[in-house]
Amino acid sequence: MQYQTQQSHTVAIIGASGYVGAELSRLIQKHSALKLFGCYVSEHSSDAGTLLGDLHPQYAHSLAAPLQPLSSAAKAAIIEQADTVFLCTDHAVSVALAPDFLQAGLKVIDLSGGFRLHDVNQYSEFYGFEHKHTDWLDRAVYGLAEWHAADITTAQLVAVPGCYPTAALMALLPLKQKALLTDKKVIVNAVSGVTGAGRKASLTSHGAELSLQAYGLFGHRHTPEIAQQLQQEVLFTPHLANFPRGILATVYATLNDTVTDDDLANAYQCYANTPLVRAKSQSRPAIKDVVQQPFVDIGWHRQGNQLIVLSAIDNLLKGAASQAIQCINLQQGLPVEEGLL
């Protein structure tokens, strides 16, 4: 396949000091087709003026950018000089920030949940705020790169999926696409490392409190996100564990009576030419194999009509920053894996 060489594309990162923002800054800094215009935090952030590499010393060699406060002047400069803005901010912050950039004609790739759901009422129910920008909600494209490549390519606003939905949907969509599942509720149990909760201190992510524990039972905001994309009911239970990063999702689904082993293998063949998906029957993906990697590892196992699919990702990469890079690569006419391998 031939790819067109693009001129350098200028991007700004807002929320750059967070776990996701720092990963994205690192990836963009080493991406040959992207030019980093600036890294931003909130206007009155205590980290304004700090070097990103001082906050995240593991990237000190490559992250010399100073964090800048997102003042009105900074927003105007971004609008003037950047082509794409990445939002690595909280959901409500992203919803408040995105429209100004979009109205000015920039592209926005939002890594929060602020534009992922189609049903606006689910924002009050699952996110705890009333969504005021339904016009953009309607135009947002879901950035699951392997499944929505064509729409992502032309989208002005991309809503990058949540980390748990990425793991679950990458496992389930091949089965759904081939109509191999019954209508029975799909069950997803997933375990996440603690960076999934963001960089800000909280009691639940405090070292002394960490263990292995379920949370968000029946009501986690990723339940409607997975169900919306799968078009099927789902029972999703996230678990927080005492390791830094990675997600392992264990997915339980019921197969239609006529499904053969070959049907399953054929369904997962959809990933045969996708460089960042490693899907293999009988494999047992492990977090250690995907940490610091942009891959999703998938393994499927059946007993009669019961199917178990295992799916492992790095929550900060395929679950956020590297998936965002896949999206901009698609938009720039580059191979999805550009800058990631």
Ligand SMILES: NC(=O)C1=CN([C@@H]2O[C@H](COP(=O)(O)OP(=O)(O)OC[C@H]3O[C@@H](n4cnc5c(N)ncnc54)[C@H](OP(=O)(O)O)[C@@H]3O)[C@@H](O)[C@H]2O)C=CC1
């Ligand atoms: N962590 C994960 O595994 C994943 C996270 N996400 C989503 O990505 C987003 C970022 O997550 P994460 O990195 O974990 O979060 P963090 O809490 O680690 O980082 C949040 C960032 O936003 C900045 N920020 C806060 N308020 C504002 C504001 N008003 N204007 C500009 N910047 C602001 C913070 O800096 P400061 O407060 O100093 O201004 C910080 O840089 C969230 O929406 C999250 O839900 C998505 C997938 C996976």
Ligand SMILES: CC(=O)N[C@@H](CCC(=O)OP(=O)(O)O)C(=O)O
């Ligand atoms: C361990 C942990 O706390 N994980 C986060 C999910 C992080 C993620 O994917 O984020 P968004 O949908 O918020 O973008 C949570 O459960 O809220």
